[in-house]
Amino acid sequence: MTELDRIETGYNDPKTGQFTKGNPGKPRGARNALPLETMRRIQKMTPAALDQLESQVNAGNFDAVRWVLERIVGKSRFVELSGDKPTDISDALVNGEISTDEARAISSTIEKLKRIEDLDAVVERLAALEKLLQG
Structure with a gap:
C-alpha cells in the first residue's frame, strides 16, 4: 500500500481496519447523537422514574445515583x-x-x-x- 492510499482511505491496512496513526476514524466535526437522544429520553421519563431516583438520593445511595446519572446524562452536563x-x-x-x-x-x-x-x-x-x- 502506498502513502497516497493511506491518505485517501485513512487506513494503514484496509484489510485489518486499522487507522493511520493520529486518525480516530471519526470525521472532524462529527456530532455524537447520544446526548440528544439521551436528553429526549430524560424529558420523557415518567414521574415514577424520577421519584425512584429521588428516593435513592433521600436514602443516601449517592453511588447508585451517580452511576445512573453518568450513564444517562454523561459526565459532562448541560x-x-x-x-x-x-x-x-x-x-x-x-x-x-x-x-x-x-x-x-x-x-x-x-x-x-x-x-x-x-x-x-x-x-x-x-x-x-x-x-x-x-x-
Whole structure:
C-alpha cells in the first residue's frame, strides 16, 4: 500500500481496519447523537422514574445515583445560564450552579464567539473599503 492510499482511505491496512496513526476514524466535526437522544429520553421519563431516583438520593445511595446519572446524562452536563455576560457566568459560579471548569469552558467559548463577531466586522469593513476603492 502506498502513502497516497493511506491518505485517501485513512487506513494503514484496509484489510485489518486499522487507522493511520493520529486518525480516530471519526470525521472532524462529527456530532455524537447520544446526548440528544439521551436528553429526549430524560424529558420523557415518567414521574415514577424520577421519584425512584429521588428516593435513592433521600436514602443516601449517592453511588447508585451517580452511576445512573453518568450513564444517562454523561459526565459532562448541560448548563443553562440566565445570560451570556461575564457577570452571569461569575454569578453561576459563586452560586454553585457551575464548576470552575465549566465556567472556564463557557468563558472560552464566549471569547471565541466574540472574536468571530469581530472578524466578521473586519470583513464587512474591508468589503466597504474595496467598494470605495473601486469607485
